[in-house]
Amino acid sequence: xxxxxxxxxxxxxxxxxxxxxxxxxxxxxxxxxxxxxxxxxxxxxxxxxxxxxxxxxxxxxxxxxxxxxxxxxxxxxxxxxxxxxxxxxxxxxxxxxxxxxxxxxxxxxxxxxxxxxxxxxxxxxxxxxxxxxxxxxxxxxxxxxxxxxxxxxxxxxxxxxxxxxxxxxxxxxxxxxxxxxxxxxxxxxxxxxxxxxxxxxxxxxxxxxxxxxxxxxxxxxxxxxxxxxxxxxxxxxxxxxxxxxxxxxxxxxxxxxxxxxxxxxxxxxxxxxxxxxxxxxxxxxxxxxxxxxxxxxxxxxxxxxxxxxxxxxxxxxxxxxxxxxxxxxxxxxxxxxxxx
Amino acid sequence: xxxxxxxxxxxxxxxxxxxxxxxxxxxxxxxxxxxxxxxxxxxxxxxxxxxxxxxxxxxxxxxxxxxxxxxxxxxxxxxxxxxxxxxxxxxxxxxxxxxxxxxxxxxxxxxxxxxxxxxxxxxxxxxxxxxxxxxxxxxxxxxxxxxxxxxxxxxxxxxxxxxxxxxxxxxxxxxxxxxxxxxxxxxxxxxxxxxxxxxxxxxxxxxxxxxxxxxxxxxxxxxxxxxxxxxxxxxxxxxxxxxxxxxxxxxxxxxxxxxxxxxxxxxxxxxxxxxxxxxxxxxxxxxxxxxxxxxxxxxxxxxxxxxxxxxxxxxxxxxxxxxxx
Numbered sequence: 001x002x003x004x005x006x007x008x009x010x011x012x013x014x015x016x017x018x019x020x021x022x023x024x025x026x027x028x029x030x031x032x033x034x035x036x037x038x039x040x041x042x043x044x045x046x047x048x049x050x051x052x053x054x055x056x057x058x059x060x061x062x063x064x065x066x067x068x069x070x071x072x073x074x075x076x077x078x079x080x081x082x083x084x085x086x087x088x089x090x091x092x093x094x095x096x097x098x099x100x101x102x103x104x105x106x107x108x109x110x111x112x113x114x115x116x117x118x119x120x121x122x123x124x125x126x127x128x129x130x131x132x133x134x135x136x137x138x139x140x141x142x143x144x145x146x147x148x149x150x151x152x153x154x155x156x157x158x159x160x161x162x163x164x165x166x167x168x169x170x171x172x173x174x175x176x177x178x179x180x181x182x183x184x185x186x187x188x189x190x191x192x193x194x195x196x197x198x199x200x201x202x203x204x205x206x207x208x209x210x211x212x213x214x215x216x217x218x219x220x221x222x223x224x225x226x227x228x229x230x231x232x233x234x235x236x237x238x239x240x241x242x243x244x245x246x247x248x249x250x251x252x253x254x255x256x257x258x259x260x261x262x263x264x265x266x267x268x269x270x271x272x273x274x275x276x277x278x279x280x281x282x283x284x285x286x287x288x289x290x291x292x293x294x295x296x297x298x299x300x301x302x303x304x305x306x307x308x309x310x311x312x313x314x315x316x317x318x319x320x321x322x323x324x325x326x327x328x329x330x331x332x333x334x335x336x337x338x339x340x
Numbered sequence: 341x342x343x344x345x346x347x348x349x350x351x352x353x354x355x356x357x358x359x360x361x362x363x364x365x366x367x368x369x370x371x372x373x374x375x376x377x378x379x380x381x382x383x384x385x386x387x388x389x390x391x392x393x394x395x396x397x398x399x400x401x402x403x404x405x406x407x408x409x410x411x412x413x414x415x416x417x418x419x420x421x422x423x424x425x426x427x428x429x430x431x432x433x434x435x436x437x438x439x440x441x442x443x444x445x446x447x448x449x450x451x452x453x454x455x456x457x458x459x460x461x462x463x464x465x466x467x468x469x470x471x472x473x474x475x476x477x478x479x480x481x482x483x484x485x486x487x488x489x490x491x492x493x494x495x496x497x498x499x500x501x502x503x504x505x506x507x508x509x510x511x512x513x514x515x516x517x518x519x520x521x522x523x524x525x526x527x528x529x530x531x532x533x534x535x536x537x538x539x540x541x542x543x544x545x546x547x548x549x550x551x552x553x554x555x556x557x558x559x560x561x562x563x564x565x566x567x568x569x570x571x572x573x574x575x576x577x578x579x580x581x582x583x584x585x586x587x588x589x590x591x592x593x594x595x596x597x598x599x600x601x602x603x604x605x606x607x608x609x610x611x612x613x614x615x616x617x618x619x620x621x622x623x624x625x626x627x628x629x630x631x632x633x634x635x636x637x638x639x640x641x642x643x644x645x646x647x648x649x650x651x652x653x654x655x656x657x658x659x660x661x662x663x664x665x
Contacts, residue, residue: 142459145496155498157543169539172488178492179462179473185470189478214482220473222490 007126025059030066035323037070039092040284041275042326073169091281095288096326102292104331111136114289115176119163125282126172127255129160131266133175134259138182145176167211171252172220181224191227194219195234198243208249220256220310232261264298268306271314273319291330291337299337341625343660346379352387355380356395359388370650377420378657381621386418412651415613419658424457424623428465428473430614435476443489443579444597445614446477450492451586452594455499484534484576491542492583498545508548511540520560520568534576541583549587561642564605591623595630598639602646612643613655616664620658628659 033051036044045099055063064071064079071079102110111132118128133141145156152244161173194215201213210216220228235243244257258266267290273279275289306314318330346640362369362376380388390401404417420427427449434445450458465473478490514536540552556564565588568581585593598615601608619627631639643655 014422097345128352142496149498149500153498153500153502155496157495157544158498158545161539161543169535173539173543174494176491177491177496179459179472179494179496181466181471181472183466183469187471214486218478218486218490222472222478224472224475 025055025062029055030063033063034067037067037089039088039323040279041092041287041322042095042324043089043092044323045325054185074167089126092323096329098285099288099292099326102288103329106147107140107293108143108147109151111141112147112156112291113145115156116152116159119160121282124163126168126252128282130175130252130255131173131259133172134256135263135266138180143178143264167217168252170217171211171221171256174217175256178221180222184226186224186227186230191230191234194223195231195238196257198231198235199239202246210247211250211253217255220253220260225260228257228260229262232257263302264305265309267294267298267302268309268314270301270318271306272310275317287330289316291318291333293334295337296340297337299334300340303334303338341623342621343624343628344379344381344620344658345660346381346384347664349379351382352391353395354383355384355388356400359392359400360396363403363407370408370412373404373408373416373655374650374654374657377416378654382423386422389420402655408531410651411609411613412649412654413582414610415617415651415654417616417656418613419620423618424460424464425468426618427453427461428438428468430618431461431465431473432469432476435480441477441480441489443485443575444611445581446489446493447579447583447586448594448614448618450495451583452590455495455497458493459496476542484538485579488538488576488579488583490541491538495542497543501547503547503551505551508551509555509559511536511552512559515540515552515556515564516560516567519564537580541580541587546587553584553588591627591630592634594619595634598627598631599635602642609647609651611649616655616658624659 029051032044032047036048050340052060061079065256069082069086071081073079114128115132118125118132132144136144148154148156148159156176157173160176161169164172192327197215198219201216205213219231223231232243235241243261244254247253247257255266258269270283270286271290273283274285274290289297290302303314306312306317310317315334316329318334319327321327322330358376359373362372377385377388389400392398392403401417401420402422405413408416418430421429430445431449449461453461462473465471469476474490474494477493478486481489503564518533518536528650541549544552553564556567560567565581565584568577568584570577572578582593585596597611601615603612616624616628628639631642634644640656640659640661643659644652647655
């Protein structure tokens, strides 16, 4: 005997589906679960837990039917989960895990793994390598180099030199090899001279070939950070523009100058990109990396610069962009860094 | 093994007073200074410096610089330094003092020690001169020489024993292309660019490089240093050769430095002093054996016949010669 299945209204706001089960989903809950599934900065564990426990099978079916971008029943007789979205979601679940591992790991091991990653990715992440070599102190990066040898049985120098060609090799190998003087003593005469050399090289550069200039390379890859910051100031006074802006044509030179002379500017830029409209996975991961690696170093300066440049407090932006445990972890680390 | 002969029993205070006595009066008693300092190891010399400072409120080195002169003064003032400090000072002087840095000193500093030892020298250099060794080498050199020397001085080489045979083989070929591609086989031609030579020599570990040099000889039928033999005025090729020799066999390399310096005395006392002073507490004995084998006469005989006066006496003392006094 065929049963006639009817949809009846039962009570206020409660429906029955064709099988006679109650549907309890509210539009708000649907929206909350969709947000939790969409990322791109983690997952909202709390709402997932509450909603998924509360809903029955009918609710879940209704949710799946209402989310055609995640589940499609075109080809099958059920709402099939789109496989690329499943992969995406798995990645989002792991974001908090990756943040925890990075935070707990020894900084040398962490940086050694990042060095490895920077050139094993396709396309290679030169800016990540530059960030590691230039924003760590000489001894911190030396530690990373030792850890690299321990992990991979080869030196960072060998690893980079073999994977990079041309002028990029000259720059990157020099940046990862140098053991910069970290003190405050500077040579005023040398600074003036080198400021002029940079200015001349930039102004006479016709074909964006400044990267082949040996003197530019020498200055950027051997001078101490204090020396370079003073050159940066001198350059601004002499030419009324910022050195890194004038090097705009060559991204890796620009990144080098930013990382050496003004890390908070460099870092706040990456953070902004990570939380912008359509970041790549690499750009998103930078959010974790920057917060975790800088909380004990210069988070206060980065947050101040971020606020100044983008008109919103860093914590607010993270709270709006990230989800769940991942969000809470990052916000706590930023707060901690600002209190130091 | 060391050639230095130093007594176990000594009194830094007595030595300091004896040195001060040697400074007194019109002249300077060089013989006594040589007798004392030439028979003290690094630790003992450090204690003497401290004792002298305490008793006479003066820096012993400054005093020696004032009282001695010429080759003897330079040798003794280097000798009295702590070994790590000495390496930093020698590197600094080689860069700053001459119109062009002596690449041999830079290479010896960088290639004849472990990665940690080189790091300690670089830290000492920064402490003494408030700049890094890299920036000073870079700002006083240019072109390929700069790229090479800065790279060699910066690297923190991997010290494991593993060798990748495939890599050694392929890099032997790469080296061959760069060396011989310029002017035909057997050397004599200019290098066909130097990017890969610099990369390989300045980043690979020592065991890996030795394997590469072996493959080179097998593939090209001649040693890599012979291939680089060419115009003696080509300093860069000479530097590459020196680096390779240093990596292959440091004692033989130093022996050659000494041999050349003895033949060119009048211009090369610094090199002779440098080698004897820096190795007297390390492996000068083995070097003496190599010298004798290669040159048919002992290093002491060579030094005795080619140098004179108190400078000679000092070098012979460091060589372990007791007869001279």
